[in-house]
Amino acid sequence: MQLRTVSILGVGLLGGSIGLAIKQQISSCRVNGYGHKRETLNSAVRRGAIDQAFDDPADAVGGADLVILCTPVGVFPDILRGIAPAVGNALLTDVGSTKRTVVALAEKLLPSPGRFVGSHPMAGSEKRGIEFARADLCNGATCIVTPTDRTDPQAAADIESFWKMLGMRTIRLSPADHDARMAQISHLPHALAAILVAAADNDALQVAGKGFLDVTRIAAGDGALWRDILIDNRDNMRECISRLKSELDKLGDLLEPSRGEELRVVLDEAGRRRSRLIGENEGGKGG
Amino acid sequence: MQLRTVSILGVGLLGGSIGLAIKQQISSCRVNGYGHKRETLNSAVRRGAIDQAFDDPADAVGGADLVILCTPVGVFPDILRGIAPAVGNALLTDVGSTKRTVVALAEKLLPSPGRFVGSHPMAGSEKRGIEFARADLCNGATCIVTPTDRTDPQAAADIESFWKMLGMRTIRLSPADHDARMAQISHLPHALAAILVAAADNDALQVAGKGFLDVTRIAAGDGALWRDILIDNRDNMRECISRLKSELDKLGDLLEPSRGEELRVVLDEAGRRRSRLIGENEGGKGG
Numbered sequence: 001m002q003l004r005t006v007s008i009l010g011v012g013l014l015g016g017s018i019g020l021a022i023k024q025q026i027s028s029c030r031v032n033g034y035g036h037k038r039e040t041l042n043s044a045v046r047r048g049a050i051d052q053a054f055d056d057p058a059d060a061v062g063g064a065d066l067v068i069l070c071t072p073v074g075v076f077p078d079i080l081r082g083i084a085p086a087v088g089n090a091l092l093t094d095v096g097s098t099k100r101t102v103v104a105l106a107e108k109l110l111p112s113p114g115r116f117v118g119s120h121p122m123a124g125s126e127k128r129g130i131e132f133a134r135a136d137l138c139n140g141a142t143c144i145v146t147p148t149d150r151t152d153p154q155a156a157a158d159i160e161s162f163w164k165m166l167g168m169r170t171i172r173l174s175p176a177d178h179d180a181r182m183a184q185i186s187h188l189p190h191a192l193a194a195i196l197v198a199a200a201d202n203d204a205l206q207v208a209g210k211g212f213l214d215v216t217r218i219a220a221g222d223g224a225l226w227r228d229i230l231i232d233n234r235d236n237m238r239e240c241i242s243r244l245k246s247e248l249d250k251l252g253d254l255l256e257p258s259r260g261e262e263l264r265v266v267l268d269e270a271g272r273r274r275s276r277l278i279g280e281n282e283g284g285k286g287g
Numbered sequence: 288m289q290l291r292t293v294s295i296l297g298v299g300l301l302g303g304s305i306g307l308a309i310k311q312q313i314s315s316c317r318v319n320g321y322g323h324k325r326e327t328l329n330s331a332v333r334r335g336a337i338d339q340a341f342d343d344p345a346d347a348v349g350g351a352d353l354v355i356l357c358t359p360v361g362v363f364p365d366i367l368r369g370i371a372p373a374v375g376n377a378l379l380t381d382v383g384s385t386k387r388t389v390v391a392l393a394e395k396l397l398p399s400p401g402r403f404v405g406s407h408p409m410a411g412s413e414k415r416g417i418e419f420a421r422a423d424l425c426n427g428a429t430c431i432v433t434p435t436d437r438t439d440p441q442a443a444a445d446i447e448s449f450w451k452m453l454g455m456r457t458i459r460l461s462p463a464d465h466d467a468r469m470a471q472i473s474h475l476p477h478a479l480a481a482i483l484v485a486a487a488d489n490d491a492l493q494v495a496g497k498g499f500l501d502v503t504r505i506a507a508g509d510g511a512l513w514r515d516i517l518i519d520n521r522d523n524m525r526e527c528i529s530r531l532k533s534e535l536d537k538l539g540d541l542l543e544p545s546r547g548e549e550l551r552v553v554l555d556e557a558g559r560r561r562s563r564l565i566g567e568n569e570g571g572k573g574g
Contacts, residue, residue, distance in 0.1 A: 122496045144494060171494060184491040189483060189502040194557035195534045196476060197564075204471040205564055207431060207458060209409045211505045215476040216561050218498045223555030227547050234542035241535050247482045248528050255521035260514050268510030270481035274503050277484075277492055 001091070001158040007032040007064035009057050009079055011044040014095050014124060015070030016133030019049035021166045024135045034060035043130045058086040066162065069094035073228050076102055080109040092116040093159050097182065098232040099146045099175035107150055114152035117159040118175060120144045120182075121168060128222055139167030146175045183236035188244065190226060191237070193219035288378070288445040294319040294351035296344050296366055298331040301382050301411060302357030303420030306336035308453045311422045321347035330417045345373040353449065356381035360515050363389055367396040379403040380446050384469065385519040386433045386462035394437055401439035404446040405462060407431040407469075408455060415509055426454030433462045470523035474516060475531065478524070480506035481513075 006022055008015045011033045019031045033050030034057045035041045041053035054060035061067050061083045071079060073096045092115055096102045099118045107113035123141040143163040147156035160170045173181070193216040200208070230237055254263040293309055295302045298320045306318045320337030321344045322328045328340035341347035348354050348370045358366060360383045379402055383389045386405045394400035410428040430450040434443035447457045460468070480503040487495070517524055541550040 122494070142494060142496065173494075177490075181488070181491040181494050184487045185495040185499045189499055191538055192479065192483070193502060194554050195531065195538060196479070197557040197561045198553060199530055199534050200471045201468070203464075204468040205560075207409070207429060207460075207468050208472040208564055209429065212472045212476055213561075213565065214501055214504045215480060216557075217501045219554075219557045219561050221554075221558065223551045223553075223558060226554050227551040230550065231542055231544055231547055237542055238539055241539050243486055244482065245532050245535055247486050248532055251478055251482060252525055252528050255518055255524055257518055260518055263517065264510045264514040266485060266510075267481050267506075267508075267513050270484040270503075270506045271508065271510060273492075274484045274500075274506050277495060278500065 001065070001161065003029045003065050003162075005030045005032065005064045005066075007034070007061045007067045007090075008050060009034045009060060009067065009069050009083075010071030011035045011040055011050060011130055011133075012070065013128050013130070013132050014121065014137070015068070016044055016047065016049040016130040017123070017135065017137035018068060018070065018095075018121075018166065019044065020047070020133055020135040021138060023048060025165055032060045032064060040130055044133075047130065047133065049130065049133055057082045061086050061090060064090045066090060067092045069096070072225060073098065073102060073232065074224075076105055077109070080106055084109055084111055087111070087115075089115065091155055091158055093119045093162075095119060095121055097186070097229045099144075099178045101232050103146060103148060103175045107148070113150050115155050117151055117156050118146040118178075119159060119163065120146070120178060121163060121166075123168075128225075136167070138163070141168055143168040143170050144178050145170050145172050146178050147172065148175065179233050180236050183233050183240050187230055187233055187237055188240040190218045190221065191230060192244075193217070194226075288352070288448065290316045290352050290449075292317045292319065292351045292353075294321070294348045294354045294377075295337060296321045296347060296354065296356050296370075297358030298322045298327055298337060298417055298420075299357065300415050300417070300419050301408065301424070302355070303331050303334065303336040303417040304410070304422065304424035305355060305357065305382075305408075305453065306331065307334070307420055307422040308425060310335060312452055319347045319351060327417055331420075334417065334420065336417065336420055344369045348373050348377060350375075351377045353377060354379045356383070359512060360385065360389060360519065361511075363392055364396070367393060371396055371398055374398070374402075376402065378442055378445055380406045380449075382406060382408050384473070384516045386431075386465045388519050390433060390435060390462045394435070400437050402442050404438055404443050405433040405465075406446060406450065407433070407465060408450060408453075410455075415512075423454070425450070428455055430455040430457050431465050432457050432459050433465050434459065435462065466520050467523050470520050470527050474520055474524055475527040477505045477508065477513060478517060479531075480504070 008019050022029055031050045032052050033044050034054045044050045045053055057079050067090050103118040106116040110116055121138050121143040123138045145160055163170050197216050197219050295306050309316055318337045319339050320331050321341045331337045332340050344366050354377050390405040393403040397403055408425050408430040410425045432447055450457050484503050484506050
């Protein structure tokens with residue numbers, strides 16, 4: 001796959017960072033950017049994340065070899081309908097944090113469903129916006145790629161090559177497996193962090209230390225973005241909530257002094273499991 | 288209060304760090320150390336955290352102006368009974384993470400209950416042991432001091448001065464208020480981190496990123512230590528668990544698309560509340 005023109009729809013933190021990384025890797029590649037705010041587009045041009053700004057997504061995808069949807073998931077239906085007549089044979093992907101809805105929508109609305117391959121690059125930060133974009137945001141992080149049985153195998157391979165070019169390691173999962181796993185290791189922890197902050201008394205927060213700030217760091221994200229993610233993945237979220245509630249009941253039972261040894265084993269095993277995780281996932285960012 | 292001799296009972300990460308800090312602040316002060324492992328004691332002497340090693344706590348407190356209990360809370364009854372005949376008029380404190388039980392025990396077992404002032408220096412790390420001790424561990428962190436109506440006011444003031452000399456800011460709370468607040472901002476988050484790691488499927492952990500590692504960082508602590516804390520504070524823990532379960536039910540309800548706006552408000556408010564916390568508690572460590 002030769003990339004002469006890439007179209008980035010949505011030039012925030014991730015879209016902007018991908019633009020910067022592309023320009024760094026393939027200096028001859030032209031990057032078109034679409035955004036609904038002129039100010040953001042101007043900033044993306046000024047920072048060198050995109051070469052040309054468009055205020056209509058259909059115009060931005062004309063002649064592109066690769067189109068990357070980086071807008072909030074909520075506007076995907078409008079964007080996909082808008083670009084459908086103009087994408088031609090371009091390869092398409094997205095960077096959304098949930099995959100079942102987006103992939104189904106793309107396969108329904110695009111003229112060549114096989115050319116769309118869902119992606120979830122697990123890179124980011126609590127910070128948002130083009131001003132925090134940087135060429136190495138994705139470097140070293142994991143990207144989950146979610147082809148389906150309707151996906152053109154070459155398109156899936158090309159999308160994987162693209163993310164690898166940006167320094168990512170790629171993993172293939174079905175959209176359903178992606179969403180189920182993300183509920184456990186990202187969406188539930190995020191919601192929990194928010195709940196812990198929201199439910200703590202002011203008195204208690206006064207004495208909060210580093211441990212509390214670590215646990216709740218991901219609560220600092222954008223509410224509208226996370227609302228879309230949590231609602232889109234609500235079936236998995238509800239299963240996770242139900243599981244967590246029974247784990248909390250078990251914990252409550254283990255707080256009897258007579259069951260101290262069982263509690264210690266649970267705590268030590270969790271610590272060991274996490275330590276193994278650090279070894280395995282070291283260098284992994286985002287999520 | 289003039290410190291000529293301080294006795295540190297238990298020379299692990301915190302006890303060793305306090306010893307190093309005392310020697311740095313008052314080079315003429317003699318530091319006696321007690322530990323049940325000869326190897327740890329030797330290491331503490333070698334590192335300069337203590338001047339002399341004792342394998343009997345009663346011997347270690349002889350002639351001390353200040354005695355600091357830094358052993359696990361589980362051995363406090365034996366230690367307090369052991370030192371009671373030897374402490375004389377020494378000022379006493381401890382560094383335990385729960386305060387009601389320890390303070391009640393000290394006031395019951397010591398000959399001059401008014402000379403004991405409970406402390407909880409919120410400094411530490413996932414790392415444990417004398418080899419990680421450092422003179423600045425407490426510097427900049429918060430220490431909660433928990434005098435009761437039986438405490439000699441001068442003793443409370445002297446203990447506060449001591450922690451301030453080590454660079455800490457001090458807050459006074461009753462033992463009960465301390466334990467209630469800690470359940471919310473430390474003990475429940477710790478237990479949750481362990482549960483999240485324990486309950487996640489292996490498949491899901493494979494794709495865990497930085498967010499999950501942040502949320503679960505405090506699960507890396509020592510199981511036996513945390514078992515003692517959680518069981519000692521089980522009434523508050525059970526109240527927190529019950530509150531969290533109803534918050535989880537509320538969250539489940541808000542996952543309906545029609546309630547998206549309410550969900551966004553909850554998430555955004557949690558993010559803002561945490562941001563304010565960072566501003567207020569900046570520089571706070573441990574907990």
